[in-house]
Amino acid sequence: MSFEYLLTAFIICLSPGIGVVYTLSSAMGGGLKAGFWASVGCTIATVLHLAVAMAGLAAILHTSAVLFQTIKFAGVAYLLWMAWAVLNDRGGLSIRRSAPKSAGKLVRSGILLNILNTKLPLFFVAFIPQFVPADSPIGLLVELGLGFTAMTFVVFLGYAAIAATGRQYLLQSETAMNWLRRAFAASFAALGLKLATEGTR
Template structure:
């Protein structure tokens, strides 16, 4: 696989976005295991968006203003709900005590958070063809998709590991936990507002 493509994919994945924020918050809430499940959910959503792009449905989403707006504002509502949960320390963002969130719910939330972003399939529609050699077929496109998927999970797993390494120190300070809840709530809210003003 083209090293230039892998490097570009790494840069795209490592820039903090919704998946990174969700993975970090889940790791701080439930440890490394929870972070990896969250990362898996975000990666699954990435695969689904990539399949949509490969099927050409991204072009339909781009052309249909009504469809784009419906998906977009569903995503905005979900992000604001996650922001409220982070601020209250509820759901998957309970830092410290309490029963850990089931793996299935962590994965599902990761899928929903990323699935409700209509910009992702459009991004893949524009991103992947740049690295396809002339005359390449479906196999080459699938190879690029698998490379990006693997890079996504690897980067999120690294973020989870970094968060897990400092988790105990954060949990020992009530003040630090309070600020972490505020930071994650603000991050989810800002991403929601950014999505709200985005255009196809």
Template sequence: MITPEFLLTALIVVMIPGTGAIYTLSCGLSRGRAAAMAAVAGCSFAVLFHMAAALAGLAAILHASAVLFQAVKFAGVAFLLWMAWTTLRESGALSAPAAVAEQGLRRIATRAVLINLLNPKLAIFFAAFLPQFVQPGPGATVQMAILGLVFTALTAAVFAVYGLFAASARDWILASETAMAWMRRAFAACFAGLGLRLALAER
């Protein structure tokens, strides 16, 4: 069940930068370690939700229904474009750790959850990817759950590395207003690009 092939494939999939990874990096760079870990928690929770949806058969429904797929997809596109706009509009110094506490890490985690929940490709990926490593039989559901938990753990670990690495570069970013401005533009462009890619995605 948990074969080297599964672990290697899952690790490669997780390491490919997507919306969750980009958001975690942006939180680490702009707000520090605590914010990055909040983003990791939110992204991981969304992965668990998609796993549960796959087990319940909701991913198959999403795959079968063109209308539902398009609705979820364009909700995700709108959210990513909104993220791009708000990132680009930010000005001034980046948030200090105290400011993060005042603003609340819950909002960061909530955004991370929404970013991954509003990606229908992730739900369909779960429905198509995990069954390849499940042995047919009465324990198939349990196997799916275990594989999903392992995938979630890998996601959390890789995203945590991304977030902590970004947070370690935060002092250098804070020291340069030019670097801050270009960082905002880069992340805004990433969110917009990911939104465009999602808009063009087919089932």
């Protein structure tokens, strides 16, 4: 696994997206433990998308407009619902101090949110093969995919640690919490609108 690949994967994982916003909001609401389980859920979804890509189903998503649009708009609807829930400070998406959420619920939400992201399987098909020579065994492809998955988990966990560290100060300020809630809601809504306007390419 080359340094160039690891560096590129790190930059991609570091870029804020659906999983990052979900992990940050979970850690703000429930601390590092909640952020950890949110990261696990997002990472599991990444593994599932990797399996889909390996099976060639990403190519089907890419060529079947109906299937692609169905999955895409399911993801859009879920993101917009999350934006509404965060803005209204509701239930598991509250970013205020709250009773601990179960690990299972946090993991399930992370999986569902990211499994509806149609960009991931297409990303694996477009990105990973660039680092695989034509005559390489399938094992190298799997190795690169798992490397990306591990990088995703580490980066998300880092985001969770940062959010958990600063939450004690933010929770003491009603004004800061109101603006933070609006920022997370706007992020989810923006990600949903961005996903809605993307084509299959």
